[in-house]
Amino acid sequence: MNREKRKKFFSKRMIPVTFALLLILMTGCGSGHSGAESVEKTEAEETVEAEQEVAAIRTIMDQSGRLVEIPEDIERVVMTALPFPSIYAITGEPISKVAGMHPGSRGAIENSIMGDMYPELLDVPSGFIEGTDINIEELLKLDPDVVFYWADYANQTKQLEEAGITAIGVNTQGDGDALLTLQSWLEIMGEVFNQQDQVGEVIDYGSKVSQEIEKVTADLEEEEKPRSLFLFRHDSQEIIVPGAGHYGDVWIESTGGVNVAKEIDVTAAVNMEQIYQWNPEIIFITSFTATTPQDLYDNTIEGQDWSQVEAVKNRRVYKVPVGVYRWYPPSGDVPLMMKWMALHQHPELFSYDMEQEVKTYYQEFHEFDLTEEQVIGILNPLSETSEGTSGLSRQR
Known part of the structure; x- marks a missing residue:
């Protein structure tokens, strides 16, 4: 609870205490009770009021190890962590409580199914932050009860603490493990909003899917695994790929592939000569870049020749979908x-009907019935979904 809210909170609590004190004193004088009895009743009333005040505040530990006091009644939520509107949506809490978000979240919402599912999010302010820079004055105008932010941005921690803003730090888990990270975020969201049962269903489902895929891919020989590569950020000026410690590495390796860029630590810029050496069989393109598979098939990227890369020649280049958020990071x-x-x-090992999988998932966890057109839109995202993500030092 921020400082101004705490002052208002406790000043409101004092009104009934003062009124009760006057009533007790007046009653005591009229009935001949002793002053001592009146004092005892007053102390009892004050004890009750004090207990109510304590009960209205809870203490949790965020993902940076900070103890954070949060109000029991949370009505205004701000999220500077980009994927968090999609995580919040799973909790079952009213979307109307979202009071602010990062413009990178807005870019995904405006150009994805999230805007159809939760149209009120399209009007949520995002001008209080640019990249990783928070404008505290603008944030305070949003009057947040709680802010979810990236805990590893120390400058943000200092800003938020000095402003007296109730801030919950979050971070990624397991060196780029999106499932482990999602589950940890759901757990802290469930705790904050008392929605443990609701988020627990998604946590269990994710574990089930992971086990299902691992059972099929666990015994694959190295030569049976495709050599795959993610293009994390890409244009005519740069090619940035994820290596060990980033989501792309875990996505590839946990689903039966070999990340050809594994030698890279987290992410790095590479040139076409390096791409030719790796010669990936499959290329995945994130929605943090406007590049599409057709751009590589048509070889239209100035200064880059993709025509001889195996994945392009065999037309095995895929754009990562965008649903309630971009699918590449935790969402x-x-x-x-x-x-x-x-x-x-591994199309030879798995027979998922992704259109039906998406429909079923959204029905079960969002209670939303997707149309055929909406499902196609999720699985074939627009280039515009990359909007609002520039200026970030690393993927979020």
């Missing part, structure tokens, strides 16, 4: 991404 659609990756890396 509310992680279990679907797991199935999508497994299907594209």
Whole structure:
């Protein structure tokens, strides 16, 4: 609870205490009770009021190990962590409580099914942050009860603490493990909003899908695994790929492939000579870049010749879907991404009907019935979904 809210909170609590004190004193004088009895009743009233005040605040530990006092009644939520609107949507809490988000979240929502499912999010303010820079004055105008932010941005922690804003730090888990990260975020969201049962269903489902895929791919020989590569950010000026410690590495390896860029630590820029040496059999393109598979098939990227790369020659280049958020990082659609990756890396081993998988998932966990057109839109995202993600030092 921020400082101004705490002042208002406790000043409101004092009104009934003062009123009760006057009533007790007046009653005591009229009935001949002793002053001592009146004092005792007053102390009892104050004890009750104090207990109510304590009960209205809970303490949780965020993912940076900070103890954070949060109000029991949360009505305004701000999320600077890009995927968090998609995580929040799973909790069952009213979308109307979302009071602010990162423009990178807005870019995904405006150009994806999330805008159809939760149209009120299209009007949520996002001008208080650019890249990783928070404008505290603008954030305070949103009057947040709680802010979810990236815990590893120390400058943000300092800003939020000094402003007296109730802030819950979150971060990624397991060196790029999107499923483990999603589950940890759902757990902290469930705790904050008392929605443990609701989020628990998604956590269990994700674990089930993971086990299902691992059972099929566990005994694959190395030569049976496709050599795959993610293009994380890409245009005519740069080619940035994820290596060990980033989501792409875990996505590829956990669904039966070999990440040809595994030697890279987290992410790095590479040139076409390196791409030719790796010569990946499959290329996945994230929605943090506007590049599409057709751009590589048509070889239209200035200064880059993709025509001789095996994945391009065999037309095995795929754009990562965008549902309630971009599927590459942790999002509310992680279990679907797991199935999508497994299907594209091993179509001979998996027979997922992704259109039906998406429909069923959204019915079960969002209570939303997708049309055929909407499902196609999720599995074939627009280039515009990359909007709002520039200026971030690393993928979120």
